[in-house]
Amino acid sequence: MVSFTEENYLKIIYKLCASGDNGATTNAIAQLTQTKPSSVSDMLKKMSDRQLVDYKKYQGVSLTEEGERLALRVIRRHRLWEVFLVEKLSFAWDEVHELAEELEHIESEQLIIRLDEFLGFPQFDPHGDPIPDQHGKITKVKKIKLTHIEEGLQYKIVGMEDTSDAFLQYLTKIGMDLSSKVTLVEKIEFDQSMVLNINGKSTTVSHKFTENVWVSEL
Numbered sequence: 001m002v003s004f005t006e007e008n009y010l011k012i013i014y015k016l017c018a019s020g021d022n023g024a025t026t027n028a029i030a031q032l033t034q035t036k037p038s039s040v041s042d043m044l045k046k047m048s049d050r051q052l053v054d055y056k057k058y059q060g061v062s063l064t065e066e067g068e069r070l071a072l073r074v075i076r077r078h079r080l081w082e083v084f085l086v087e088k089l090s091f092a093w094d095e096v097h098e099l100a101e102e103l104e105h106i107e108s109e110q111l112i113i114r115l116d117e118f119l120g121f122p123q124f125d126p127h128g129d130p131i132p133d134q135h136g137k138i139t140k141v142k143k144i145k146l147t148h149i150e151e152g153l154q155y156k157i158v159g160m161e162d163t164s165d166a167f168l169q170y171l172t173k174i175g176m177d178l179s180s181k182v183t184l185v186e187k188i189e190f191d192q193s194m195v196l197n198i199n200g201k202s203t204t205v206s207h208k209f210t211e212n213v214w215v216s217e218l
Helices: 004-019 026-033 037-049 065-087 097-103 109-118 165-173
Strands: 053-055 061-063 154-160 181-187 194-198 201-205 213-217
Touching: 004 026, 004 037, 004 053, 004 061, 004 065, 026 037, 037 053, 061 065, 065 097, 065 109, 154 165
Parallel strands: none
Antiparallel strands: 053 061, 154 181, 154 213, 181 194, 194 201
């Protein structure tokens, strides 16, 4: 049996390793869990003893095969519950993360199999993140950051790097969601901000904004 805390660690380590930045370090995990680095180290040692992670002090941490399997199982639950909350209970996309954080720890595999079937086997959650299937397989989409789009081409929004409530609420405010079509009107050399055409409406966004939105070419 894996504890709630261990499931949260597995999910965080998976996401940090998948980000391709600096990987899963003790400090990065501590920041995301709002926990002291020393406490994170203690937990990683325990998880290493259970062969859920490969951990060496000062060298970061990675998931074992079993650890990755369990991490994908938690991520699958979380994202399916987000789809359910948005599509069936009419929650907004900025309201579902914390609820899904609680629901993801329900252990019943049969419940998740039936939930997946009830929802029509969705491949992506309301924020554009891929949902692992029952065997842990993930559908990959060719995508780039919004900051790298070119003039003369049309793109569609496929995901968000930042899925915080504040960012999602801002996206809603400017009329951007996963159904949005985007073209580049002008890129401002001074601060790398962009003037975009979003669903026919001209909007100026910051460089920080464009670094947090994923698109694919139509």
